[in-house]
Ligand SMILES: Nc1ncnc2c1ncn2[C@@H]1O[C@H](COP(=O)(O)OP(=O)(O)OP(=O)(O)O)[C@@H](O)[C@H]1O
């Protein structure tokens with residue numbers, strides 16, 4: 001292994017794995033910290049954690065354990081992947097995890113760059129934009145767990161860190177790799193171990209990537225990985241083997257637990273042409289809707305690739321949370337989708353597409369997936385995946401905000417055929 005990556009959620013991990021695989025690295029995604037060695041052919045390993053919103057101390061412990069495993073596999077550079085919308089609270093977990101990794105790796109400075117131009121995330125003077133709107137006016141200010149109320153990433157990160165946070169502004173980034181490298185060295189000399197780096201386009205990310213050829217630690221969204229494969233290529237270290245993904249033949253289903261605006265539009269588009277079953281939190285909690293009923297509904301229409309969804313608008317989500325409690329609703333819905341996924345896989349469903357990061361985490365964990373082979377990109381940030389483990393199913397894990405309107409149809413075609 002050359003590059004070792006730690007991702008703070010499951011869809012984010014496959015987003016990053018997609019970038020690295022497209023960059024020509026033989027990439028694998030691992031579910032949690034593995035107990036066994038990585039396959040010898042793995043050049044980039046992505047350990048998927050579910051550490052974005054857990055307690056700070058747990059996030060640090062899990063991230064350090066992942067770091068140790070990756071280094072034991074030979075990784076010479078560590079990448080800490082978080083969300084392109086910098087999802088975190090004033091307490092963490094991005095800052096505390098990054099500082100713990102800096103200390104463990106003895107890094108002099110680490111880049112902080114959530115930029116992902118293909119999905120509209122850009123950073124200028126340390127301020128994060130989503131499709132041209134400041135982060136705190138993009139809808140992310142209403143996120144249920146990590147409301148992003150401040151677009152100034154340097155200031156937001158500084159709430160979370162012990163040390164000061166630096167900035168490499170766009171004026172420097174556009175001068176190219178040597179200037180970026182010099183600016184990062186100046187930040188390190190000033191004892192600023194974390195430096196937010198502006199970028200607005202893939203060319204900027206490639207220049208930043210080249211400046212990090214020798215960096216022990218890199219942090220960011222999946223965009224920060226764009227320029228890294230070229231460093232290993234230039235050093236003659238890549239095999240050129242690429243990915244070992246293959247498609248599957250067999251029935252398909254879609255599970256959507258994401259309630260983002262984009263997901264809700266995708267659900268409307270998909271259920272206009274396929275059967276859909278809406279699952280309400282009240283019915284799951286009361287027992288009126290069971291996984292057995294949903295399973296029968298899906299299997300009765302399996303040739304039409306049905307969707308089961310709980311996606312609802314913000315008012316309905318809030319009303320359900322007020323009635324039952326936020327954690328209780330999430331646990332009930334996630335448990336429901338996890339159990340249903342296992343029943344479907346065991347009944348022969350060969351292709352499954354999941355909407356939502358938390359929902360994907362629940363499904364992948366329930367399916368006892370050990371690792372994924374990375375296939376072609378479906379839409380920016382979402383690859384086709386082939387699972388290894390007791391259930392060798394093909395999956396796509398879609399972040400709430402990602403994917404075109406017709407994403408689910410495209411995803412099923414990318415995973416194989418009926
Ligand atoms: N109808 C509903 N009412 C209340 N909560 C719901 C409902 N449907 C789903 N949920 C919960 O909302 C959360 C959705 O989070 P999830 O991470 O799956 O989607 P997302 O936040 O849109 O995606 P991402 O994290 O990739 O941006 C889950 O915990 C899910 O169980």
Ligand SMILES: O=C(O)[C@@H](O)C(=O)CO
Nearest residue numbers: 012015083084221357399
């Ligand atoms: O970076 C992103 O936006 C995604 O990979 C993600 O982490 C969503 O949960």
